[in-house]
Amino acid sequence: MTVHTEIPLLEIEGLCTSYFTRAGEIPAVVDFSLTMQAGESVGLVGESGCGKSTVAMAIMQYLGNNGDIVNGSIRFKGRDLKALSKSELQQVRGSEIAMIYQEPMAALNPSLTISAQLTEVPIVHEGVSQSEATARAVDMLNSVRLPDPERVLAAYPHQLSGGQQQRVVIAMALLGKPSLLLLDEPTTALDVTVEASIVSLIADISREFGTAQLYISHNMGLILETCERVCVMYSGEAVEIGAVQDVFRHPTHPYTQGLFGCIPLPSCDKNARPLVPIRGQLPLPHERPSGCFFGPRCDSFRENLCDQSLIPMMQSDRTRHFVRCVRWRDVPGERQVGEVKRKAPAEIGEEVLRADGLQKYYPVYDRSLAALLSGRSVRYVKANEALSFGARVRETVAIVGESGCGKSTFAKVLMGLETATGGELLFAGDDISNSPVRERSPKQLGSLQIVFQNPNDTLNPSHTIGGQIGRVIRKFGVESEPQKIRDRVYELLDTVKLPRDFYKRRPRQLSGGQKQRIGIARAFAGNPKMVIADEPISALDVSVAAAVTELLMDIQQEHGTTLLFISHDLSVVHYLADRIVVMYLGQIMERGTTEEIFAPPYHPYTEALLSAVPIADLNVRKREIVLEGVVPSALNPPKGCFFATRCPHRIGPICDEEPPPFREASSRHVITCHIPLEELRDVEPVFQQVDVATE
Amino acid sequence: MAHSVDTRGTVSSTLWRVFGSFKLLRESWVGMIGTGIIVFWAVVAVLAPLIAPFEPNATLQPFARPFSDYAAGDGVFWLGTDHLGRDILSRIIWGSRTVLFYAPLATASAYLVGILMGVAAGYFRGRIDEFLSFLANVILSFPVLVLYILVITTIGSSGINIIIAITFASAPGIMRIVRGLVLDLRNRDYVAAAQTRGESPWYIMLVEILPNARGPLIVDACLRLGYVVITIGVLGFLGLGLPPPDPDWGGMINETRSMALAFPSMTVIPCIAISSLVLGFNLIADGLREISMRD
Numbered sequence: 001m002t003v004h005t006e007i008p009l010l011e012i013e014g015l016c017t018s019y020f021t022r023a024g025e026i027p028a029v030v031d032f033s034l035t036m037q038a039g040e041s042v043g044l045v046g047e048s049g050c051g052k053s054t055v056a057m058a059i060m061q062y063l064g065n066n067g068d069i070v071n072g073s074i075r076f077k078g079r080d081l082k083a084l085s086k087s088e089l090q091q092v093r094g095s096e097i098a099m100i101y102q103e104p105m106a107a108l109n110p111s112l113t114i115s116a117q118l119t120e121v122p123i124v125h126e127g128v129s130q131s132e133a134t135a136r137a138v139d140m141l142n143s144v145r146l147p148d149p150e151r152v153l154a155a156y157p158h159q160l161s162g163g164q165q166q167r168v169v170i171a172m173a174l175l176g177k178p179s180l181l182l183l184d185e186p187t188t189a190l191d192v193t194v195e196a197s198i199v200s201l202i203a204d205i206s207r208e209f210g211t212a213q214l215y216i217s218h219n220m221g222l223i224l225e226t227c228e229r230v231c232v233m234y235s236g237e238a239v240e241i242g243a244v245q246d247v248f249r250h251p252t253h254p255y256t257q258g259l260f261g262c263i264p265l266p267s268c269d270k271n272a273r274p275l276v277p278i279r280g281q282l283p284l285p286h287e288r289p290s291g292c293f294f295g296p297r298c299d300s301f302r303e304n305l306c307d308q309s310l311i312p313m314m315q316s317d318r319t320r321h322f323v324r325c326v327r328w329r330d331v332p333g334e335r336q337v338g339e340v341k342r343k344a345p346a347e348i349g350e351e352v353l354r355a356d357g358l359q360k361y362y363p364v365y366d367r368s369l370a371a372l373l374s375g376r377s378v379r380y381v382k383a384n385e386a387l388s389f390g391a392r393v394r395e396t397v398a399i400v401g402e403s404g405c406g407k408s409t410f411a412k413v414l415m416g417l418e419t420a421t422g423g424e425l426l427f428a429g430d431d432i433s434n435s436p437v438r439e440r441s442p443k444q445l446g447s448l449q450i451v452f453q454n455p456n457d458t459l460n461p462s463h464t465i466g467g468q469i470g471r472v473i474r475k476f477g478v479e480s481e482p483q484k485i486r487d488r489v490y491e492l493l494d495t496v497k498l499p500r501d502f503y504k505r506r507p508r509q510l511s512g513g514q515k516q517r518i519g520i521a522r523a524f525a526g527n528p529k530m531v532i533a534d535e536p537i538s539a540l541d542v543s544v545a546a547a548v549t550e551l552l553m554d555i556q557q558e559h560g561t562t563l564l565f566i567s568h569d570l571s572v573v574h575y576l577a578d579r580i581v582v583m584y585l586g587q588i589m590e591r592g593t594t595e596e597i598f599a600p601p602y603h604p605y606t607e608a609l610l611s612a613v614p615i616a617d618l619n620v621r622k623r624e625i626v627l628e629g630v631v632p633s634a635l636n637p638p639k640g641c642f643f644a645t646r647c648p649h650r651i652g653p654i655c656d657e658e659p660p661p662f663r664e665a666s667s668r669h670v671i672t673c674h675i676p677l678e679e680l681r682d683v684e685p686v687f688q689q690v691d692v693a694t695e
Numbered sequence: 696m697a698h699s700v701d702t703r704g705t706v707s708s709t710l711w712r713v714f715g716s717f718k719l720l721r722e723s724w725v726g727m728i729g730t731g732i733i734v735f736w737a738v739v740a741v742l743a744p745l746i747a748p749f750e751p752n753a754t755l756q757p758f759a760r761p762f763s764d765y766a767a768g769d770g771v772f773w774l775g776t777d778h779l780g781r782d783i784l785s786r787i788i789w790g791s792r793t794v795l796f797y798a799p800l801a802t803a804s805a806y807l808v809g810i811l812m813g814v815a816a817g818y819f820r821g822r823i824d825e826f827l828s829f830l831a832n833v834i835l836s837f838p839v840l841v842l843y844i845l846v847i848t849t850i851g852s853s854g855i856n857i858i859i860a861i862t863f864a865s866a867p868g869i870m871r872i873v874r875g876l877v878l879d880l881r882n883r884d885y886v887a888a889a890q891t892r893g894e895s896p897w898y899i900m901l902v903e904i905l906p907n908a909r910g911p912l913i914v915d916a917c918l919r920l921g922y923v924v925i926t927i928g929v930l931g932f933l934g935l936g937l938p939p940p941d942p943d944w945g946g947m948i949n950e951t952r953s954m955a956l957a958f959p960s961m962t963v964i965p966c967i968a969i970s971s972l973v974l975g976f977n978l979i980a981d982g983l984r985e986i987s988m989r990d
Contacts, residue, residue, distance in 0.1 A: 415887075415891050416891070417887060417890060417891065437890050437891055437893060438893065440893065442893060445891065445892055445893045446892075449891065450887075450888070450891060452884035452887070452888065453884070454884060457883045457884040457885065458884045458885060458888065459885055460885040460889075460903055460906075460907070461907060462906035462907050462909075463906075471892075472892055475892045475893060475894070476892065522888065526892075
């Protein structure tokens with residue numbers, strides 16, 4: 001446990017910050033108090049716009065031109081940061097408090113070598129010699145587990161992968177020997193397996209260097225893996241602060257409880273225990289209700305009690321556990337959900353989609369003289385190689401894999417935005433692998449639609465919502481009379497649970513979740529047989545994502561549609577998919593039902609992916625597998641098994657030389673691996689349910 | 696008739712843009728001044744027959760200084776007369792009609808061509824893009840002035856030909872801007888959504904993509920209007936503008952430049968007229984940019 005010293009490392013008391021805009025003063029953080037001891041790691045969670053980054057910026061005294069601390073104090077090692085002069089602040093920033101941002105590429109200067117950027121820190125802050133600084137940089141790169149530090153030092157940022165860049169940024173932050181490290185979503189821009197390795201590094205830092213950490217994240221699972229204490233924020237306020245054990249086991253504030261209801265934990269099930277979204281929306285900073293900011297969305301709201309004055313933080317029964325709720329004693333321990341809406345599992349019908357040996361190659365032309373002479377002027381990126389799988393009526397099939405694994409390319413081929421290089425793709429009996437979108441009939445187009453990832457990009461900002469959905473209806477020949485089209489648009493708006501007056505609105509008047517609902521309405525406008533959802537919730541906040549997920553599944557159920565769900569997030573996939581296809585470098589590594597994928601026998605890559613998923617559940621114990629190395633280039637993949645270069649279970653040269661066989665564990669469960677099934681079966685499961693006695 | 700209708704059309708849409716919304720009024724005083732100048736000239740052009748004290752082409756009294764009285768009749772030469780005895784104020788007033796008619800028309804025509812080329816190049820890419828970009832580069836590699844002289848001397852000087860020459864010289868620049876914007880916008884998901892519902896390429900280009908490029912294009916159009924005013928002045932100065940004797944600001948400078956030292960007002964006044972109009976358009980562009988940056 002943490003050593004409690006006389007003076008806390010960081011003491012924030014009653015912090016209020018505001019941004020001053022043309023529209024007036026916008027309070028971003030209201031009455032925020034937090035005390036951190038030396039070496040302690042505290043997590044700061046909340047949805048976007050809750051003020052968590054503003055807190056970090058306020059600690060750095062770096063709120064920009066229009067931001068200011070209106071009230072409260074921030075004391076660092078007993079000194080008031082607000083009272084420091086510019087040069088004193090300079091000394092504190094970087095050498096005592098360091099910050100790590102989400103985008104590593106934005107933190108590194110692309111025109112300087114890593115060496116120049118790393119050695120600068122000790123040279124500027126401590127005035128050491130160049131050689132001493134280089135020696136320290138090498139040591140530090142070793143401590144952040146970057147292999148071959150000499151090579152890294154000579155490299156420019158773009159020559160490193162995203163994970164390596166983030167390690168360099170962490171090394172840079174640690175070189176100043178800070179006593180406080182602020183991490184603002186340090187892994188959000190990274191792939192899951194890379195994230196897992198960075199997170200395990202971050203978790204070790206405070207042990208190794210005694211550095212206190214303020215870890216900002218929207219992901220409860222990551223907080224559980226890295227922090228000792230957690231602070232939950234909502235609409236500019238801290239609503240609950242306490243030890244991770246206490247908050248995760250006994251969430252007390254209704255908002256914290258609501259958040260847990262929105263996270264697809266392994267114990268959730270789409271039929272028996274569905275997600276419970278929090279109703280309503282996050283209030284805008286200038287429209288916050290009086291009294292409790294969460295009041296209008298809270299099930300335990302009491303008039304004349306919760307809506308009176310600002311609610312102070314209150315100490316609960318547990319030590320160092322505070323809740324901003326007047327009714328915390330009366331709020332039921334577990335969130336009460338009227339009656340649990342049990343849903344009947346879908347009846348799976350016949351096959352609608354069958355991919356058979358599907359290939360998609362992109363040619364890359366090399367126009368150099370050497371390439372022309374050697375006759376190798378065209379090379380191919382094998383974005384999809386020998387994809388074979390099927391999807392049935394009412395089934396939800398998920399394609400999972402990290403960025404660059406070819407899942408989006410497959411979606412493009414399916415939609416006809418690209419044509420396949422080889423193989424067959426049967427949709428409702430027709431081979432569509434070679435028919436581009438312009439050659440498809442309106443009926444074919446309407447029966448295969450897509451929901452896009454980015455809510456801000458999915459709708460045309462220049463046209464009204466009604467116009468955009470109406471156009472789809474006309475195009476697919478569902479209706480042709482203006483009045484009927486309008487009625488149908490209204491029906492679709494009802495289906496996605498949005499008010500009808502959205503018809504005349506433009507996309508900029510909508511929130512992210514609402515835009516995504518419109519995207520769903522548009523996809524279902526032509527009564528599709530199959531809908532592809534390409535990461536439809538990955539850009540949304542937890543509570544919004546839960547609502548959109550539930551909506552998507554309800555409509556799918558209603559329409560009897562097949563859903564092809566493309567995602568990198570295994571916890572969501574575990575929650576909603578019937579069957580899963582795991583892809584790596586354009587190939588299918590493993591496919592099977594969700595239960596089969598989540599239990600041995602695993603493909604070694606699946607095993608690593610599962611272990612990388614952050615789980616916000618104290619009752620699940622996870623086996624840690626950290627993948628080394630980087631994903632090979634798709635231009636030049638390994639000769640044998642594509643995963644062989646990073647595989648922790650490599651059995652020998654056969655993995656590098658020969659393509660692995662398809663091993664059928666059951667009729668629809670296939671693993672592409674050289675390791676015999678019996679051995680794969682003997683592997684210990686990645687997740688284990690443990691029942692830690694509840695105190 | 697057609698003159699005033701078109702002039703008013705463009706100006707009033709600009710007016711609507713800046714005056715129509717009270718917010719914009721308050722927000723950029725630079726844009727406000729620009730709009731004020733343009734509105735002033737627009738009113739002058741529209742009311743020319745009513746406010747011009749004399750016939751613009753009538754030879755009355757040569758070399759009259761500003762504020763001198765008309766000896767042979769009623770009235771004052773507020774800005775003097777030129778070497779042929781024509782009232783400069785009246786010629787400036789009538790000359791504003793030429794500029795405010797041809798400048799927006801030529802700009803619109805250049806935009807029409809430039810947008811079509813740019814959208815096609817950016818959306819289709821490949822061979823079409825290579826061909827159009829090559830064409831644009833060839834035209835852009837010519838000195839603009841040589842290009843104007845070349846075009847106008849080949850096809851002769853008339854109002855239409857001024858428009859053609861300006862279109863020819865400006866469309867490649869506009870094409871490049873549009874192409875760049877389209878290259879970015881074509882990767883948006885809503886474009887993919889339009890493709891997956893089977894829309895035709897021209898529908899996607901003009902209805903889905905183009906409206907979203909309007910912000911930067913409107914700012915550019917205002918700046919370009921200013922350049923076109925200068926171009927029309929230069930063409931008039933070179934004798935490539937409208938045939939005499941109709942009043943034309945550039946032509947006025949050209950006709951009187953040999954007497955500029957003795958009678959500076961004859962040359963300086965049309966120069967000020969041109970500059971003020973250009974300044975007006977540039978200030979509007981600055982104002983619009985300022986507003987768009989803030990939101």
